Amino acid sequence: xxxxxxxxxxxxxxxxxxxxxxxxxxxSKSRNFDFGPERRSNVSLLSPYIRHRLILEREVLDAxxxxxxxxxxxxFVEEVFWRTYFKxxxxxxxxxxxxxxxxxxxxxxxxDSNANLKRRYADAVTGGTGIDCFDAWVRELEQTGYLxxxxxxxxxxxxxxxxxxxxxxGADFFYRYLIDGDPASNTLSWRWVAxxxxxxxxxxxxxxxxxxxxxxxxxxxxxxxxxxxPLTESRVFPLRELSQPEVLPTxxxxxxxxxxxxxxxxxxxxxxxxxxxLGALATRQRSPLAVGQPATEFTLGAVADALRRATQHFAVxxxxxxxxxxxxxxxxxxxxxxxxxxxxxxxxxxxxxxMLNIARGHLEKKGVxxxxxxxxxxxxxxxxxxxxxxxxxxRIPHVLEQLDIKAADEVVDTRSAAV
Ligand SMILES: Cc1cc2nc3c(=O)[nH]c(=O)nc-3n(C[C@H](O)[C@H](O)[C@H](O)COP(=O)(O)OP(=O)(O)OC[C@H]3O[C@@H](n4cnc5c(N)ncnc54)[C@H](O)[C@@H]3O)c2cc1C
Numbered sequence: 001x002x003x004x005x006x007x008x009x010x011x012x013x014x015x016x017x018x019x020x021x022x023x024x025x026x027x028s029k030s031r032n033f034d035f036g037p038e039r040r041s042n043v044s045l046l047s048p049y050i051r052h053r054l055i056l057e058r059e060v061l062d063a064x065x066x067x068x069x070x071x072x073x074x075x076f077v078e079e080v081f082w083r084t085y086f087k088x089x090x091x092x093x094x095x096x097x098x099x100x101x102x103x104x105x106x107x108x109x110x111x112d113s114n115a116n117l118k119r120r121y122a123d124a125v126t127g128g129t130g131i132d133c134f135d136a137w138v139r140e141l142e143q144t145g146y147l148x149x150x151x152x153x154x155x156x157x158x159x160x161x162x163x164x165x166x167x168x169x170g171a172d173f174f175y176r177y178l179i180d181g182d183p184a185s186n187t188l189s190w191r192w193v194a195x196x197x198x199x200x201x202x203x204x205x206x207x208x209x210x211x212x213x214x215x216x217x218x219x220x221x222x223x224x225x226x227x228x229x230p231l232t233e234s235r236v237f238p239l240r241e242l243s244q245p246e247v248l249p250t251x252x253x254x255x256x257x258x259x260x261x262x263x264x265x266x267x268x269x270x271x272x273x274x275x276x277x278l279g280a281l282a283t284r285q286r287s288p289l290a291v292g293q294p295a296t297e298f299t300l301g302a303v304a305d306a307l308r309r310a311t312q313h314f315a316v317x318x319x320x321x322x323x324x325x326x327x328x329x330x331x332x333x334x335x336x337x338x339x340x341x342x343x344x345x346x347x348x349x350x351x352x353x354x355m356l357n358i359a360r361g362h363l364e365k366k367g368v369x370x371x372x373x374x375x376x377x378x379x380x381x382x383x384x385x386x387x388x389x390x391x392x393x394x395r396i397p398h399v400l401e402q403l404d405i406k407a408a409d410e411v412v413d414t415r416s417a418a419v
Contacts, residue, residue: 004145004179004294005048007301009263009309012049016060019044020067028075034148034214037140043148044076047180050083052302053345054263057084058377061405070397070407078393083185085392087378088385090184090349095237097349100187103168108288117165124163125173133210133218134158145179145294150213156193157205161225167194177292179299183350195230198388204228239386245346245374252340254371255333256310258318259352260299262345263306266313268373276337277318279307284324285351326355327362334368346374377403 005011023041030042049055057080064073090097111118123129127138137155141147147155152174159170171190175181188197195202204227211219248254248270256274258265260281283291283299304320311318323329330342342363347353360370380402384392392399400407 004297004301005045007048007052007054007298008305009049009054012046012055013059015044015046015049016055016063019046020063024064024068024073024076027073031075031079032150032213034151036214036217037144037146040148045146048145048298048302050080051180051182051185052260052263052299052306054302054305056264056267056375056377058375058403058405061400061403065400065405065407067408069409070400073407077396081381081392081396082389083182084378084381085385085389086182086184086188087348088382088392090188091382092239092242092386093237094240094349095235096191097183097187099235099237100168100171103166104172105288107166107169108172120163121165121169124159124165124170129163131158131162131220131223133214133220134163136218141174141177142292143294145177145292145298147178152189153193153203154205154210156190157203157228158220158224160194160231161202161204161228162223167191167196167231172287172289176287176289177295179295181286181295184348195228196233200230202228202230242382245379246371248343248373249341249369249371253338254341254343255337255339256314257330257342257344258303258306258310259344259347260303261347261350261352263302265306265310265345268343268345269376270343270373273314274316274343275339276316276333277307277310277314278330278333279303279318279320280324280326280329281321282324282326282351282355285355324355326359330359330370331362331366331368334363334366339368341369341371343371343373346372346378348378 005015023044026042033042035042046055046060050057050060060080061077064076070077111121124134125138127135129135134155137147137151156167156170159165160167167190171187174190175183175186178186191197193203205224207220207222207224253275256265256270256277258277258279260283262268265277281300281303283296286295307318307320321329333339334342344356347356356370356372363370381392381399384395384399
């Protein structure tokens with residue numbers, strides 16, 4: 001079976017360079033094929049690096065468009081924008097995440113009192129449904145921490161419309177095992193398949209489509225549902241205004257906190273040098289249930305790599321925390337180093353943001369301020385992610401211009417801009 005991809009920025013950058021040089025030109029034609037775990041050169045496999053910001057979306061777009069025109073790389077660029085869209089949309093609809101978290105906790109408790117649900121759920125997550133493709137994807141996910149995008153769509157569709165299991169438990173299963181597990185992309189993709197994100201529009205997995213795009217490795221025939229009635233929900237999730245980006249305070253010593261949300265601290269919009277650096281993990285907070293080994297290992301490696309680079313870059317000491325009790329951890333760290341401020345890359349909606357919100361109150365009582373720095377890339381694009389993706393998609397050329405990202409056939413000179 002596949003080994004875990006190396007969780008480092010260098011590995012992400014070299015994967016990006018080789019994908020752009022060798023595979024990008026075939027991407028739009030071949031990307032929908034899932035040839036199996038041993039044959040993945042038709043997609044970039046960059047998602048775990050992008051998710052933890054070991055490499056930045058902006059760098060991916062820059063590198064792509066330095067070599068390719070926008071029209072020839074359009075599909076790939078649009079996929080990167082899907083990610084940014086989901087991040088921005090969730091940031092402006094945080095109640096969706098709060099509701100999801102509460103549902104997962106409730107449903108996991110309900111497993112103890114509902115024997116039927118418990119058995120059907122156990123069959124699904126152990127790969128014992130008898131639907132060959134689905135059971136194989138369960139094993140692949142657990143072993144590698146990755147599934148092809150098309151397999152994720154088929155899987156979620158079968159989970160919801162054939163197995164008739166709650167979508168939240170499926171999203172939780174993915175989130176616990178994916179090495180690119182992301183609160184926004186994962187939760188909103190599951191909602192999209194269920195017909196909750198684009199209201200009334202579901203994604204139905206069709207046997208002939210699975211057979212064709214798995215290169216005939218699978219054909220579930222009559223074993224999967226042939227209709228997909230959209231799920232409904234009574235709650236309405238309001239649009240919340242984006243908070244103003246915070247700025248780096250100029251007074252006093254600050255400590256730099258590195259989390260799994262931003263593994264590129266050396267190019268955060270920071271002037272000067274932190275006094276010290278701390279790497280902290282929140283991986284176990286993904287779910288009340290256990291998180292898979294590949295996801296745990298990749299995240300740990302990503303934060304350790306980010307910490308190593310940041311300590312070198314700023315030439316200061318750093319340490320990797322072992323505890324996930326951030327209230328005490330951050331307060332003790334601030335006291336130990338006499339910090340007035342803790343600075344970290346902005347943590348979008350998700351467990352890290354939850355942990356920071358809890359720690360913030362604790363820190364304030366001790367006179368320590370917590371500052372989250374948002375990247376210009378997010379500040380430019382997120383305001384466009386209030387409604388459907390296609391509204392943002394139509395603005396991609398405009399947004400690229402705003403970010404000063406020019407495509408190969410339009411480049412006048414080389415430049416470096418804010419990331
Ligand atoms: C049910 C479901 C759950 C998903 N959960 C996650 C998740 O937790 N984390 C995650 O990063 N992606 C998630 N995706 C999106 C997508 O499947 C993966 O990003 C993609 O398969 C990663 O492989 P790749 O890097 O080779 O992608 P490529 O096809 O090479 O795409 C390049 C990059 O674009 C972004 N991207 C591509 N497709 C999507 C998409 N549909 N939505 C958002 N971003 C996209 C990723 O950052 C990806 O690395 C999910 C999709 C579905 C249907």
